[in-house]
Amino acid sequence: MEPILEVEGISLQFGGVKALDNVTYHINKGEIFSLIGPNGAGKTSMLNCISGLYQPTSGSIRYKGQEIINMKPYERTTLGMARAFQNIALFAHMSVLDNLKLGRHSLMSSGVFSGGLYVGKASNEEIAHRRKVEEVIEFLELQDIRHTPVGTLPYGLQKRVEVGRALALGPELILLDEPMAGMNNAEKDMMSSFILDMHEVMDTTVVLIEHDLGIVMGLSDHIAVLDFGKRIGFGTPKEIQQNPDVIKAYIGEETVI
Template sequence: MDHILEVRNVSLQFGGVKALDDVSYHINKGEIFSLIGPNGAGKTSMLNCISGLYRPSNGEIRFEGKNILGMKPYKRTNLGIARAFQNIALFAHMSVLDNLKLGRHILMKSGPLSGGIYWGKAAQEEVYHRRAVEEVIDFLELQEIRHTPVGTLPYGLQKRVEVGRALALEPKLILLDEPMAGMNNAEKEMMARFILDMHELKEMTVVLIEHDLGVVMNLSDHIAVLDFGKQIGFGTPKEIQHNPEVIKAYIGEEEVG
């Protein structure tokens, strides 16, 4: 199976603190891949390295065979990497629709004057991008709140819009940092269904950080486990559940179903 992302011996250091310490794993194209571990294990730092917010101290990250270290975040987005943040990164005063439209601005090819210079070019592109946004609204079942200011929505719906902003970029690889945090069970079940649909219907590769181990074990094809910046496990859910080091550091003696 093709590897869409390869992380090779990645370390990340802040002064004397190692956030990541020689981490290596690969992600297969089209799978759901989870990063798990205790708080402070380095999971979000890992996503920051993949998306370009942090530059590793050592190592290499390859996307579709191309080394992306040193590449600006927007260029990684153009390659097909999108990110939904743990802390919601939306414009609270703007509507759901406008937040999703804004998520696509980086894909715009027509300049601000193109509508006047090339008749209809910018307008045609606007129609194309609006169609893509409408598909996200339908996919995440946001039709009834499309014109609602995001800041007035319940937290669970705001998290869904945050995921939608990343989906609006039509990525090949989507990074989801705790998309179910703060949700009730019904909201978690719905988000899990959306993640499965990203994988099965949209054929996206999904990287998931999530603390609910039941969700992780049910959704994931492969899992990497971090603890204090070190990788202590990598494999299928079944392999992770029976990894003694992972059980000791994170899962605990009770087996996760």
């Protein structure tokens, strides 16, 4: 199967602290890939390296065969990558629709006049981008709250909007940093369904950080496990559950699924 992302020998150091230590794995196009490990293992640091928020100390990250290690975050977005954050970073006073439109407009290539007036080519672009936003609203079942300020929404819905803003970019690869954190079981089930549909219906490659091992094992095609910044496991869910290093460091004998 063709890899869409190749991470090779990535290390990240802050002063005397090594957040990542020579981490290598690959992600196949069209799969659901999970990155797991104890708190402080380096999972979010890894997503920050992939999305361009952090500059690794050493190593290589290739997206569809192209080295992206020195690219800015917005340049990676134009290549087909998007990121949803663990801590919600929405504009609370703006509506669901406007938050999604704002994310999508980062792809606008035509000039925009002040006040939101679009003319000529920009007008055609705006129509196309608005159509994509509407598709995301329908996909995530946000129709009834499209005009609601996101700051007034329950936490679970805000998390869904955060994912929606990343999806509005139409990514080939989406990075989801704990999209189910703080959710109840019903909300987790719904988000799991959306993630499966991203994979199966949208043909989007999903990179997921999630602490609920039941969800991880049920959704993932492959998993990489980090501990103290090092990769201690990489493989299918079955292989991960049988990996003695992973069991010792993270899963535990009592909780093997």
